[in-house]
Amino acid sequence: MVESDHFSRTTFAATGFMTALPEDVHRRLLNHGLVRQFAKGELIQQRGDPGREFWHIRSGNVQIGRYSFDGKLSIFAVLGPGESFGEQAFLGEFPRMVDAIAGNDVTLVRIGEKELQEAITSDPRVARILLKTMAHMVQQAFDLVNAGRNLSTVERVARALLGLCEGEGHTVSISITQQELADLVGVSRVSLGKALGKLEQSGNIERNYGEIVVLNPLLSRRRHHSPAP
Amino acid sequence: MVESDHFSRTTFAATGFMTALPEDVHRRLLNHGLVRQFAKGELIQQRGDPGREFWHIRSGNVQIGRYSFDGKLSIFAVLGPGESFGEQAFLGEFPRMVDAIAGNDVTLVRIGEKELQEAITSDPRVARILLKTMAHMVQQAFDLVNAGRNLSTVERVARALLGLCEGEGHTVSISITQQELADLVGVSRVSLGKALGKLEQSGNIERNYGEIVVLNPLLSRRRHHSPAP
DNA sequence: CATCAAATGCTAAGAGGTTTACAATTGGTT
DNA sequence: AACCAATTGTAAACCTCTTAGCATTTGATG
Numbered sequence: 065m066v067e068s069d070h071f072s073r074t075t076f077a078a079t080g081f082m083t084a085l086p087e088d089v090h091r092r093l094l095n096h097g098l099v100r101q102f103a104k105g106e107l108i109q110q111r112g113d114p115g116r117e118f119w120h121i122r123s124g125n126v127q128i129g130r131y132s133f134d135g136k137l138s139i140f141a142v143l144g145p146g147e148s149f150g151e152q153a154f155l156g157e158f159p160r161m162v163d164a165i166a167g168n169d170v171t172l173v174r175i176g177e178k179e180l181q182e183a184i185t186s187d188p189r190v191a192r193i194l195l196k197t198m199a200h201m202v203q204q205a206f207d208l209v210n211a212g213r214n215l216s217t218v219e220r221v222a223r224a225l226l227g228l229c230e231g232e233g234h235t236v237s238i239s240i241t242q243q244e245l246a247d248l249v250g251v252s253r254v255s256l257g258k259a260l261g262k263l264e265q266s267g268n269i270e271r272n273y274g275e276i277v278v279l280n281p282l283l284s285r286r287r288h289h290s291p292a293p
Numbered sequence: 294m295v296e297s298d299h300f301s302r303t304t305f306a307a308t309g310f311m312t313a314l315p316e317d318v319h320r321r322l323l324n325h326g327l328v329r330q331f332a333k334g335e336l337i338q339q340r341g342d343p344g345r346e347f348w349h350i351r352s353g354n355v356q357i358g359r360y361s362f363d364g365k366l367s368i369f370a371v372l373g374p375g376e377s378f379g380e381q382a383f384l385g386e387f388p389r390m391v392d393a394i395a396g397n398d399v400t401l402v403r404i405g406e407k408e409l410q411e412a413i414t415s416d417p418r419v420a421r422i423l424l425k426t427m428a429h430m431v432q433q434a435f436d437l438v439n440a441g442r443n444l445s446t447v448e449r450v451a452r453a454l455l456g457l458c459e460g461e462g463h464t465v466s467i468s469i470t471q472q473e474l475a476d477l478v479g480v481s482r483v484s485l486g487k488a489l490g491k492l493e494q495s496g497n498i499e500r501n502y503g504e505i506v507v508l509n510p511l512l513s514r515r516r517h518h519s520p521a522p
Numbered sequence: 523c524a525t526c527a528a529a530t531g532c533t534a535a536g537a538g539g540t541t542t543a544c545a546a547t548t549g550g551t552t
Numbered sequence: 553a554a555c556c557a558a559t560t561g562t563a564a565a566c567c568t569c570t571t572a573g574c575a576t577t578t579g580a581t582g
Binding site: 446 | 538540541547548549
């Protein structure tokens with residue numbers, strides 16, 4: 065009955081492995097990195113790409129997901145500053161398995177596969193930390209599958225919102241369109257609208273143009289950990 | 294447009310990491326292991342357990358999933374001989390996050406956390422292989438989320454069946470009840486029944502008591518890799 | 523300030539899944 | 553052979569989501 069809440073607070077992806085690294089390794093990786101900017105909406109990496117470098121987010125946020133063949137987007141995670149993505153392709157030795165889109169204007173640090181390989185071989189702790197991070201990702205993915213099967217849309221929307229406001233403050237404003245949130249939750253915009261309506265009526269959120277205000281994230285978060293039987 | 298199909302053929306979980314290990318490491322782990330039997334339906338590990346050993350399947354199959362608080366079971370994977378489970382808790386340093394149930398009478402080899410830790414530190418290739426395996430698991434989990442959002446029930450049932458007959462032969466008989474398959478796909482038994490009916494009508498399967506016969510797994514598998522636009 | 527594209531609110535029709543209930547079948551057991 | 557529990561087949565009511573369409577609001581731009 066207890067949900068996984070060990071690591072990251074983002075919607076998914078425990079990709080805080082960079083911050084968990086030993087100081088010197090962390091610095092070395094970032095120092096060798098190339099800083100690069102992407103404009104809102106730009107495609108940072110595409111499914112099928114052979115590339116194996118990975119990215120550290122300095123500012124902005126990045127949507128991780130997949131465009132299906134008919135153009136529909138399914139977002140698995142929204143990553144923020146300090147988090148990283150793209151290690152999977154290197155570690156798994158396969159091409160990119162997800163698309164990454166700039167959620168707004170972002171500044172990234174590009175880290176080459178050689179540097180990561182070096183970090184892994186130079187310090188055994190690095191592999192250990194990576195393994196730990198990946199284990200968390202797998203569990204969060206299970207949570208996601210489970211949520212999709214067992215929770216109502218309203219509950220899933222609530223979860224997604226709580227994941228997006230990183231646990232802070234009494235009132236958090238999230239800058240996101242309803243379409244984006246719908247893609248993240250995995251429902252149509254109409255259904256999302258209804259769900260948001262209910263959450264608003266029960267006093268948990270407020271809807272504005274391109275923005276959603278979450279009123280008591282801490283309270284709601286706690287409530288959601290022990291659902292009524 | 295290409296699905297992940299690099300590693301395992303089971304419904305999920307690329308947990309073939311044992312077979313990918315160097316010969317000597319593989320043998321050493323299994324030699325130190327304690328052999329143990331479980332009867333059909335027995336609970337091998339339970340969510341929340343603090344244990345950190347892991348299990349190698351010698352014969353039979355094991356269902357990996359979660360019982361929700363209201364008693365519903367959601368199966369994420371069905372693992373078979375040669376595969377393993379339970380490493381996650383050790384690697385992630387958290388309690389068990391899933392339940393494991395004996396799908397039929399199974400023989401397992403129990404491997405202690407010390408042995409695994411030893412294997413990791415003794416040979417750098419082990420960590421590398423683990424990382425690769427975990428990366429594959431994450432991607433398969435994404436596939437699962439994506440399938441739940443974008444595919445019809447019939448398609449998901451077809452996938453699950455193909456995953457269960459490990460790619461072999463012209464005709465594979467799967468020993469599974471409709472309820473179990475429904476738990477695996479994440480739908481009700483009624484919906485599963487309808488889906489099976491359609492698959493039967495189109496000549497892909499035959500339904501028997503406690504068994505489903507998949508007629509041309511190889512053909513269907515290929516067809517499913519390049520869906521029509 | 524006028525205009526326009528993006529975003530939101532809303533409705534109605536349709537499809538598909540769930541629940542509940544009950545009948546029919548199967549395979550093992552006494 | 554008779555019986556029983558497990559499994560499967562089916563039907564109907566109900567509910568939720570999707571699609572498609574259109575009106576309205578908002579914020580930016582010229």
